[in-house]
Amino acid sequence: KNQVEQSPQSLIILEGKNCTLQCNYTVSPFSNLRWYKQDTGRGPVSLTIMTFSENTKSNGRYTATLDADTKQSSLHITASQLSDSASYICVVSPALYNNNDMRFGAGTRLTVKP
Amino acid sequence: SQTIHQWPATLVQPVGSPLSLECTVEGTSNPNLYWYRQAAGRGLQLLFYSVGIGQISSEVPQNLSASRPQDRQFILSSKKLLLSDSGFYLCAWSSRDGFTDTQYFGPGTRLTVL
Numbered sequence: 001k002n003q004v005e006q007s008p009q010s011l012i013i014l015e016g017k018n019c020t021l022q023c024n025y026t027v028s029p030f031s032n033l034r035w036y037k038q039d040t041g042r043g044p045v046s047l048t049i050m051t052f053s054e055n056t057k058s059n060g061r062y063t064a065t066l067d068a069d070t071k072q073s074s075l076h077i078t079a080s081q082l083s084d085s086a087s088y089i090c091v092v093s094p095a096l097y098n099n100n101d102m103r104f105g106a107g108t109r110l111t112v113k114p
Numbered sequence: 115s116q117t118i119h120q121w122p123a124t125l126v127q128p129v130g131s132p133l134s135l136e137c138t139v140e141g142t143s144n145p146n147l148y149w150y151r152q153a154a155g156r157g158l159q160l161l162f163y164s165v166g167i168g169q170i171s172s173e174v175p176q177n178l179s180a181s182r183p184q185d186r187q188f189i190l191s192s193k194k195l196l197l198s199d200s201g202f203y204l205c206a207w208s209s210r211d212g213f214t215d216t217q218y219f220g221p222g223t224r225l226t227v228l
Contacts (some may be wrong), residue, residue, distance in 0.1 A: 004157065008194075043204050043219030045159075047137075089157070100148070100171065102217075104157030 003027045004092050004105035017080055020077055021108045023073040023090030035064050035075050036089040038107065047075070049098045080112045116141035120205050120220035127227055133178075133192040135223050137205030141187065145207040147188040149180055152202040164188060200227045219227065 004025045013019050025033070032051045036044035048057045048064040050073070056065045061078045077084055090105040117140045127133060139145055146165055151159040160173045162180035170180050177196050181189045188205055205220040 041202075041222065041224070043206070043222050045219070046216045049216060100146075100160060100163040100173070102160070104159075106155060106157045 003103045004090055006088075006090050006105040006108050008108060009106070010109040010111070012113060013080055015080060015082055015112050015114050018076065018078050019080060019110065021075045021077075021088050021110070023075070023105055025071050025073070025090070025092045025103070025105075027071075027094050027103050030055075030068060030071070031093045031095050031096055033066055033073050034063075034091040034093075034102075035062070036091060038061075038087045038089055040086070047088075077110075082112050082114060085110060085112045088111040116203060116207075116218065118153045118207055118218055118220040120203075120223050123221065123223065123225060125226070127195050127225065129197055129227055130194045133190070133195050133199070135190040135205075135225075136204055137188040137190075138186055139188075139207045142207065142209065143185060145186065145209060147182060148206040148208075149188065149190050150204040150219075152204060154224075158204065162190070166196070170227055195227045197227050200225055 007022045022051045026075045030052055032049055034049045035047045037047050038044040047059050047062050050057050051066045066073045087107040087109050089107045092103045095101055119138045121136055125225055148163045149161040151161055152158050162170055162172055164170050164182045167182050178192050203223045206217040208217045
């Protein structure tokens with residue numbers, strides 16, 4: 001069973017609308033959680049990184065939240081643009097200084113339509 | 115600024131043929147380097163990581179091997195490709211310092227084994 005579950009698997013919204021993507025994890029211990037954006041056929045690009053002591057972090061129109069007690073995170077996209085169409089990947093690290101032990105979610109495929 | 119290159123961008127190879135994918139990083143020194151494979155609808159799977167020249171750690175038993183002949187060069191190889199080796203291969207780097215080191219991904223190589 002994957003230790004990082006993302007929902008929904010795919011999502012279609014109209015340009016200008018907001019949306020929220022979910023990430024639930026069972027990874028323990030927990031060090032940090034990252035959200036990546038991956039355009040089709042490209043490598044992922046980091047959006048946010050949150051440690052266990054942070055519960056929200058913003059990057060422009062992207063706002064990530066983290067509830068380490070319930071092991072849930074969300075990525076909220078405000079005023080969506082066509083360029084937001086991509087896969088969004090949640091990644092959880094169980095240990096400090098250990099980038100070789102990151103657990104990847106399967107991603108949410110977001111399509112923004114005009 | 116740092117950049118990461120991968121080539122080729124796409125590759126179609128017959129079963130049983132050899133493979134060599136190359137990844138180079140510019141603008142940084144002593145990076146940690148990673149090879150990932152991404153299958154459709156699945157999370158990224160870490161294949162190899164390296165903390166220095168000639169130092170390779172394998173995460174999963176497989177038909178592939180990796181080498182790091184130079185500080186900023188990482189090569190993924192196979193002597194005989196299998197159908198199951200098809201996928202999207204991503205190289206990534208991260209710095210060795212810091213608490214939550216971001217991984218920076220290359221553009222990826224789409225490998226199709228026929």
